[in-house]
Amino acid sequence: MAEPRTNNITTMLENLLRILKEEHVFNRSEDQRVIQFLHPKELQAKISFSLDKEPVKEEQLETLIRQVIRYSVKTNSLNFHNQLYGGIDEYGLMGSWLTESLNTTQATYEIAPVFTMIEHEVIKKSLELVGYPSMPHADGIMCPGGSMANMYGLIMARYKMFPEIKKLGASWLDKPLTCLTSQDSHYSILKAAHWLGIGTDNVYKVKTDKYGCMQADNLKEVIMQIKNKGHVPFFVNATAGTTVLGAIDPLQEIAEICRRENIWLHVDACLGGTLLFSEKYRSRLRGIELSNSVAWNCHKMLGAPLQCSLFLVKGEKALYKANCSNADYLFQQDKFYDVSWDTGDKSVQCGRKVDAMKFWLMWKARGTIGLGSLVDNAMRCVEYFLKRIRETPGFRLVQSDYQLCTICFWYIPPKMRDQPETLNWWKQLYNITIEIKKYLTLRGSVMINYTPLLHKECGNFLRMVVTCQPPPTESSMDYVIKEIEKVALELDKSLS
Amino acid sequence: MAEPRTNNITTMLENLLRILKEEHVFNRSEDQRVIQFLHPKELQAKISFSLDKEPVKEEQLETLIRQVIRYSVKTNSLNFHNQLYGGIDEYGLMGSWLTESLNTTQATYEIAPVFTMIEHEVIKKSLELVGYPSMPHADGIMCPGGSMANMYGLIMARYKMFPEIKKLGASWLDKPLTCLTSQDSHYSILKAAHWLGIGTDNVYKVKTDKYGCMQADNLKEVIMQIKNKGHVPFFVNATAGTTVLGAIDPLQEIAEICRRENIWLHVDACLGGTLLFSEKYRSRLRGIELSNSVAWNCHKMLGAPLQCSLFLVKGEKALYKANCSNADYLFQQDKFYDVSWDTGDKSVQCGRKVDAMKFWLMWKARGTIGLGSLVDNAMRCVEYFLKRIRETPGFRLVQSDYQLCTICFWYIPPKMRDQPETLNWWKQLYNITIEIKKYLTLRGSVMINYTPLLHKECGNFLRMVVTCQPPPTESSMDYVIKEIEKVALELDKSLS
Numbered sequence: 001m002a003e004p005r006t007n008n009i010t011t012m013l014e015n016l017l018r019i020l021k022e023e024h025v026f027n028r029s030e031d032q033r034v035i036q037f038l039h040p041k042e043l044q045a046k047i048s049f050s051l052d053k054e055p056v057k058e059e060q061l062e063t064l065i066r067q068v069i070r071y072s073v074k075t076n077s078l079n080f081h082n083q084l085y086g087g088i089d090e091y092g093l094m095g096s097w098l099t100e101s102l103n104t105t106q107a108t109y110e111i112a113p114v115f116t117m118i119e120h121e122v123i124k125k126s127l128e129l130v131g132y133p134s135m136p137h138a139d140g141i142m143c144p145g146g147s148m149a150n151m152y153g154l155i156m157a158r159y160k161m162f163p164e165i166k167k168l169g170a171s172w173l174d175k176p177l178t179c180l181t182s183q184d185s186h187y188s189i190l191k192a193a194h195w196l197g198i199g200t201d202n203v204y205k206v207k208t209d210k211y212g213c214m215q216a217d218n219l220k221e222v223i224m225q226i227k228n229k230g231h232v233p234f235f236v237n238a239t240a241g242t243t244v245l246g247a248i249d250p251l252q253e254i255a256e257i258c259r260r261e262n263i264w265l266h267v268d269a270c271l272g273g274t275l276l277f278s279e280k281y282r283s284r285l286r287g288i289e290l291s292n293s294v295a296w297n298c299h300k301m302l303g304a305p306l307q308c309s310l311f312l313v314k315g316e317k318a319l320y321k322a323n324c325s326n327a328d329y330l331f332q333q334d335k336f337y338d339v340s341w342d343t344g345d346k347s348v349q350c351g352r353k354v355d356a357m358k359f360w361l362m363w364k365a366r367g368t369i370g371l372g373s374l375v376d377n378a379m380r381c382v383e384y385f386l387k388r389i390r391e392t393p394g395f396r397l398v399q400s401d402y403q404l405c406t407i408c409f410w411y412i413p414p415k416m417r418d419q420p421e422t423l424n425w426w427k428q429l430y431n432i433t434i435e436i437k438k439y440l441t442l443r444g445s446v447m448i449n450y451t452p453l454l455h456k457e458c459g460n461f462l463r464m465v466v467t468c469q470p471p472p473t474e475s476s477m478d479y480v481i482k483e484i485e486k487v488a489l490e491l492d493k494s495l496s
Numbered sequence: 497m498a499e500p501r502t503n504n505i506t507t508m509l510e511n512l513l514r515i516l517k518e519e520h521v522f523n524r525s526e527d528q529r530v531i532q533f534l535h536p537k538e539l540q541a542k543i544s545f546s547l548d549k550e551p552v553k554e555e556q557l558e559t560l561i562r563q564v565i566r567y568s569v570k571t572n573s574l575n576f577h578n579q580l581y582g583g584i585d586e587y588g589l590m591g592s593w594l595t596e597s598l599n600t601t602q603a604t605y606e607i608a609p610v611f612t613m614i615e616h617e618v619i620k621k622s623l624e625l626v627g628y629p630s631m632p633h634a635d636g637i638m639c640p641g642g643s644m645a646n647m648y649g650l651i652m653a654r655y656k657m658f659p660e661i662k663k664l665g666a667s668w669l670d671k672p673l674t675c676l677t678s679q680d681s682h683y684s685i686l687k688a689a690h691w692l693g694i695g696t697d698n699v700y701k702v703k704t705d706k707y708g709c710m711q712a713d714n715l716k717e718v719i720m721q722i723k724n725k726g727h728v729p730f731f732v733n734a735t736a737g738t739t740v741l742g743a744i745d746p747l748q749e750i751a752e753i754c755r756r757e758n759i760w761l762h763v764d765a766c767l768g769g770t771l772l773f774s775e776k777y778r779s780r781l782r783g784i785e786l787s788n789s790v791a792w793n794c795h796k797m798l799g800a801p802l803q804c805s806l807f808l809v810k811g812e813k814a815l816y817k818a819n820c821s822n823a824d825y826l827f828q829q830d831k832f833y834d835v836s837w838d839t840g841d842k843s844v845q846c847g848r849k850v851d852a853m854k855f856w857l858m859w860k861a862r863g864t865i866g867l868g869s870l871v872d873n874a875m876r877c878v879e880y881f882l883k884r885i886r887e888t889p890g891f892r893l894v895q896s897d898y899q900l901c902t903i904c905f906w907y908i909p910p911k912m913r914d915q916p917e918t919l920n921w922w923k924q925l926y927n928i929t930i931e932i933k934k935y936l937t938l939r940g941s942v943m944i945n946y947t948p949l950l951h952k953e954c955g956n957f958l959r960m961v962v963t964c965q966p967p968p969t970e971s972s973m974d975y976v977i978k979e980i981e982k983v984a985l986e987l988d989k990s991l992s
Contacts (some may be wrong), residue, residue: 009522009586013513016590017506025597026505035609040837043609049617051558051856052577055863064860065594069898072610083607088599090505096511097559101521101590103571103801110937112569113531121545125617143627144640145845155691169695170666171673177665187823191844194819195651197693199665280836299847305599307849314724323690327683334946334956335936341536348687349641351581351795353803360547364560367551388900438832441606451828 011463019062021333024070026076028470030479034077043071062397073447076469078476079483084243084271084406087118090304091365095358096305105351106142107344109337109357112354117342117358124147126296126310128160131289138204139319140312141346142355142492146270147188149311150296151235152191154179154291156313157235157347159322163428166322171199178226179235182214182249183455184242186268197427202231210456214238216254223261225262228250235264236255240285241272241301244451246404248272250285264290270309274301275470277368278375284403298359301405303379303469308355319346335400365452374468378405381472385464388481393417394488395481400452407464411484413492430459432491437462439487448482515558519565522572524583524966526975529571529940539567562621569943572965574972575979578943580767582963585799587861591854592801601847602638603840605833608850612837615852621859622792622806627785635815637842638851642766643684645791645807646733650675650688651844652809652881653760654771655818659892662863666693672697674722674953675731678710678745679951680738698727706866707895710741711735712750713855719757731760736769737797740947740959742900743767747783761787766805766810768900770797770964773864774871780899797874797901799965800865804851815842870964874901877968881960884977889913890984891977893956894949903960907980909934909988914971921966922925925950926955928987933958953958 004208010217024032047067056064064143074080076087099115105336109116123140124346132138143149158165164172177198181189183205193203204226207218226233236247236258242273251267258265267288273296275281276288288294293313298304324345344350365372382405389395389409389482396415398408410429419425440446464480466472522530534542543563546813552560570576574581575643586599595611605612619636626636639645647744653675654661660668677685679701689699700722703714715732732754747763753759769792771777772784782788789809790924794800807813820841827841840846859867878901885891885905892911893905904923914964917919929946946956946990 006769009512010517012590013516013593016593017509017513018692020594020597021506022533025518038609040605040609040834041611043613047610047613049613049863051617051621051859053864055866056860057901061857061861063633065590068610068614069598072598073600073607075599083601085599085601088596090508092594093505093599094508094561097509097512097593098516098564100584100589100596100801101572102565103581103589104566104569105581105802106580109536111569111943113536114543114564115541117536117539117545118542118564121547125547144644144849145847147845147847148640151691151844165693165695166690167695167697169670169672169689170671170693173694175669176667187821188846190821191819193665193822194662195647195844197661197666198664198782199661199668200821201663202665238663276817297847305596305602306847311679323687325683325686325690325696332956334930336534336937348647348691349643350682351641351643351682351793353640360545361557361561363755365557368547368549370551396630403977404517413606426572432833434830442831447607453558453914 004299006063006107007256016065019065025069025074028076028078030078030403030476032074032077032207033440034079034318034447035073035444037444039442048069055273065188071317078470078472079479080466081480082449083301085306086465087469089362089469091362092358093197094302095361099354099357104354106277106354107342107351108110109341110335115354115357116343116359119343122356122360123310128311130294130312131223132314132388134311136316138312138314139317139346140310140321143309143311144353145307145309146186146268146295146297147191149309150188150266150268151192151196152311153266153293153295154196154198156318156322159264160264163232173278173464174229175231176202178204178231179237180203180219180222180233181204181237182239183306184208184212184245184247184412185237185239186243186270187425189237193364208247211401212242212245214249214254216257219257223263233261233263235294238265238267238291240269240288241266243271244406244453245399245408246271246406248284248403251285252290255287255290264293266293266295267291268295270295270297271300274298274375275404276373278379279372280376281379301467303467304362305357308359323348374471377471380456381474381477382407383467384474385477386464388451388477392481394485398458405466408461409464410461411488413488415492426459433462436487437493438482446480448480452495503740506702515561515565519562520654521565521570524574524687526574528570528573531569531937531945533937533940534567545554557898567873568923574966574968575942575975577961577976578945580796580961581772581802582961583794583799583965584801585858585860585965588854589619590798591710595850595853600850602850603838603847605837606831611853612839614856615839618856618902619806619808620854623808626790626808628808631928632812634808634810635813635842639840640849641647641685641803641805642682642764642791642793644806645766646684646762647688647692648807649733649738649762649789649791650692650694650731652814652818653762654887656760657730662926671727672698673730674700676700676702676715676718676729676732677733677909678704678735680704680708680741680743681735682739682766685733704743707742707897708738710745710750712746712753715750715753719759729757729759731762733765734761734786734787736763736765737900739767739893740902741900741904742902744780744899747781748786749823751783751786760789762789762791763787764791766791766793767796770794770871773868774875775868776872800855800858800971804855819844831896844962870967873967874962874964877970877973878962879972880901881962882972884973888977895956901962904957905960906957907984909984911988913925913990922955929956929958931984932980933984936979939983942976944976
C-alpha cells in the first residue's frame with residue numbers, strides 16, 4: 001500500500017504566505033486590480049479544475065494556487081464595492097487563521113474551552129451594545145450567516161407562541177401562522193418561511209416609503225387584514241439596513257405596534273447593526289432594544305471575515321429551551337466539569353464552526369473605541385461620496401438620502417443629458433447601467449453592483465457600498481466616480 | 497477623530513505563523529499534549545476575556561494569542577480521539593487559509609468565479625463517487641455541517657411530495673408528514689423536524705440490531721403503523737456510520753422498501769461517506785447509489801478542516817427548483833455573463849462560506865488514490881486497535897464488531913475482573929468509565945469520549961474514534977491502550 005503523502009505543515013504554510021504576498025492578496029493600494037475577469041468557459045480553459053485519480057506534482061500545486069488567487073476577486077481591494085461585505089479586518093484574519101489551525105467546533109466546553117469563553121464574551125458585549133438585558137435574561141449564538149440568524153428569529157417566535165409545534169408539527173394548526181416584513185427586506189424571510197413550513201404565501205409584505213423604510217401605518221393595516229382573515233400574525237421582521245437602499249425601519253414605532261398586538265419583533269440588523277459601535281450614528285437604530293431578537297452580521301459593514309453572524313434574543317435560557325434535544329451521547333450530564341457551559345444544545349447545528357475568535361480579536365485589538373472610529377470613517381466617506389454624486393454632472397441619486405452605507409445612483413452619459421426622459425430614455429439608461437458595470441469589471445478597476453427595485457417600478461441603477469475595511473478614504477471615493485466617468489466616456493462614443 | 501489602527505497584514509500573519517510554530521500547534525508527535533485542561537472558572541481567571549472600550553497593547557495581544565492556543569484542544573495531535581473529526585489534512589488547511597484570505601461567498605459567479613468552478617468540480621466528482629447520475633440530472637451543495645445537510649434532505653423530500661407546502665405552509669396539510677430514522681441515528685433529524693414544522697413526535701424511530709444497524713423488517717412495520725394511522729411517511733433517513741457504534745444501515749434493503757413504498761431515501765453518510773474513497777471498504781456502503789439524497793461530512797473521518805459538508809441529490813435542477821426565490825437584487829438575469837453559474841438560489845443561505853477550496857486542494861494534491869490510502873491506513877489502525885482490545889486483559893468490547901472508525905469498549909480494572917457482574921458492578925464500571933476519561937483529560941495525554949446507549953440499556957463506555965488525520969499508526973493505537981491502563985492503575989489503587 002502506498003504511504004500517505006506527509007509534509008511539514010509549517011513549511012507549507014510559510015510557502016502559502018509567500019505566495020499570498022507575491023500575488024498581492026493583501027495589497028490595498030488604489031491601483032490593485034479588483035478582478036481579472038474571465039467568463040466561465042475561459043476560466044475552465046485556463047485552470048485545470050479536474051480532480052483525478054493521480055495527485056498533481058508539488059510544482060503544479062503552486063501554479064494552481066497562484067491561478068486560484070489571480071482569477072479570484074480581490075475583496076481586500078479598496079475598490080471592491082460590489083457586496084455588503086468588503087475587505088477584512090487584519091485582526092479578524094489572524095483570528096480566522098488561528099481558528100482554522102485549531103480546528104474544532106463550539107459544541108461542548110470540553111472540545112472548545114477557550115472558544116466557549118470567547119463566544120460567551122462576544123455575546124455578552126453584543127447584548128450590551130444592542131441594549132438587551134444581560135445573560136441569562138437574554139442569550140445569543142453565532143450562526144452561519146444572516147439567513148440562518150433570521151431563521152432563528154422565526155423559530156424562537158414560533159416556539160414562544162406555540163411551543164406545541166416543536167413536537168406536533170405545523171399541521172397541528174388549523175390556520176396558517178403568518179409573518180410580516182417590508183417590501184424592501186431581504187429574501188431570507190421568504191426562504192425561511194419555505195423551510196420552516198410557514199409557507200411563502202404567509203409572508204405579508206408591508207409597504208415602504210420612498211426611502212425604503214417600512215410604513216408603520218401600513219403595518220397596522222396588514223396586521224388587521226391578517227386578523228380579519230382569521231390567521232395568526234406571530235412575527236414582524238423589521239430591517240435595520242435594507243439590502244439595496246440601506247434603509248432603517250422606524251424601530252420604535254414598530255416596536256410599539258408589536259407590543260400592543262403581542263407579536264414578536266425581530267430586527268434584521270445584519271447590515272446596520274454595525275452602527276451601534278459609533279457614538280455618532282448609533283441613534284439611527286433607536287428602538288432596537290425594544291425588539292425580541294436581533295440578527296447582526298459582523299462580516300458585512302464591519303469587516304470580520306466571512307462568516308460572522310450573531311443572533312441575539314431576549315428570554316431566560318430561551319435558545320436552549322426552544323432547541324434542546326438532550327442527545328445523551330453528546331451532552332452527557334455526568335461529565336466531570338460544569339456542563340452548563342456546553343452550548344451545543346442551544347443550536348440547530350451539531351458541529352458549529354468557531355466564528356467568535358475573529359470578532360473577539362478585532363474587538364480586543366481595537367477596543368470599542370477603535371471599532372467605532374472605523375465606522376465613523378466609513379460613514380464620513382459615505383457622506384463624502386453622496387456629496388460628490390450630488391455635485392458631479394451626469395450623476396443622479398435614486399433617492400435623495402441614505403441612512404447607512406449604500407448609495408444608489410445612475411450615471412447619465414453626456415449625450416443623454418439634455419434629452420426628454422421618455423420611457424425609451426429610461427430603458428436606455430437601465431441598459432447603460434449594466435454596461436457600466438460590465439466595463440468596470442472587465443477593466444478590473446472597480447467592482448460595483450447594479451440592481452433594479454422592481455416593486456418601486458425602478459429599473460437598474462448602480463449601488464455603491466462603503467464598508468469599514470480596508471478603511472476607505474476620500475480619494476478612494478473619488479476613484480470610483482472617475483472610473484465610472486472613464487468607462488462611460490467609451491460607452492458614450494459607442495452611442496453615437 | 498482617532499485614526500483607525502492600520503497594520504502591515506503580512507507581518508502580522510508571519511508573526512502568527514511563528515507563534516503557531518512555537519506553541520507546537522502542528523506538532524504531531526506522540527508526546528504532544530492534547531489538552532491542558534482548566535475548569536471554566538480557572539480559565540476565566542487565567543485569560544483576560546473581557547472586551548473593553550480601549551484596545552489592548554500589541555504585546556498583550558501576543559500573550560492572549562499564546563494563551564488561546566495553550567488552553568485549546570490540540571485536535572491535530574495523534575492522541576485526539578474525542579470527536580468524529582480529528583486532525584486536519586495539511587492541504588486542507590492551506591486551502592482554508594487561502595479561502596479566508598480571499599474572503600468571499602459562493603452566492604454568484606461574479607464574486608467567486610474560481611470557487612464556483614471548484615465547488616462544481618467537487619460536487620461533480622462526489623456524485624461520481626456516490627454512484628449518482630451526473631449533473632444536471634443530480635446536483636449538490638456545500639453547507640454548514642451535517643445537520644444542515646440532513647435538513648436539505650428533508651426539504652427536498654417534502655418539496656417532491658408536496659410542493660404546495662413551499663407556498664402554503666405545513667398547516668395546509670390536515671395530517672402530519674412523518675419521517676423515519678433509526679434509534680441509533682443522529683439527533684439532527686429531530687432538530688430538523690422541529691425547525692421545519694414537521695414535529696419531533698412525527699419522527700418515528702426504527703429499531704436497530706445489536707450492532708446499531710436499522711432492522712429492515714421493523715422499518716416495514718413502522719411504515720405500516722404510520723399508514724394505518726392515516727399519516728404520510730415521506731422520508732426515510734438511513735445512516736451510514738452512526739455516531740456511537742459507527743453502524744451502517746442495510747442500504748440496499750432499505751432502498752428497496754423505499755422504492756416500493758414511494759418514500760424518499762436520504763442517507764446520512766456524514767461519517768461513513770469517506771469509505772467511498774477506498775477500493776477495499778467502499779462496498780460497505782453498497783446501495784447508497786439507490787438513495788435520493790446523501791449528506792457527507794468531509795471534515796469528519798477524512799480530515800478536511802471544519803466545516804466541509806456536502807449535500808447531494810438526484811433530480812434535474814432539484815435544488816434550484818425547491819429553494820429558489822428569484823430575488824431580483826441579487827440574481828439579476830440581465831448580467832453580462834452566463835448566470836446559470838450562479839449558485840446562490842439553490843441555497844437556503846444567502847452568503848455561503850467557501851468550503852470547497854480546502855477539499856479540492858486535498859483531492860488535487862493527493863489524488864483519489866492518495867485519499868484512498870489515507871482511508872485504508874485509518875481502517876487498518878481500526879482493525880489493529882480492535883485486535884488489541886480483544887487480546888488485552890481488562891478490555892471488553894461493547895459489540896463484537898465495528899464497520900467503521902469507532903470502537904466502543906470498557907476497561908475493567910484488575911480488582912473488578914473476577915467479581916460477579918451484578919447491577920452494582922456495572923454501575924461501578926460506568927462510573928469508572930467517566931473517571932478514566934476525566935483522568936486522561938487532566939493528564940492531557942489522550943482525549944477519548946464516553947457515552948451511554950440508553951435505548952440499548954447500556955451505561956457509559958469509552959468510544960475510540962480513528963480518523964485519517966494525522967495518519968494514525970499501530971504505535972499511536974498502542975499508546976491509547978497504555979494510557980488507559982496507566983490511569984486505571986491509579987484508579988484501581990483508589991478503589992481499595
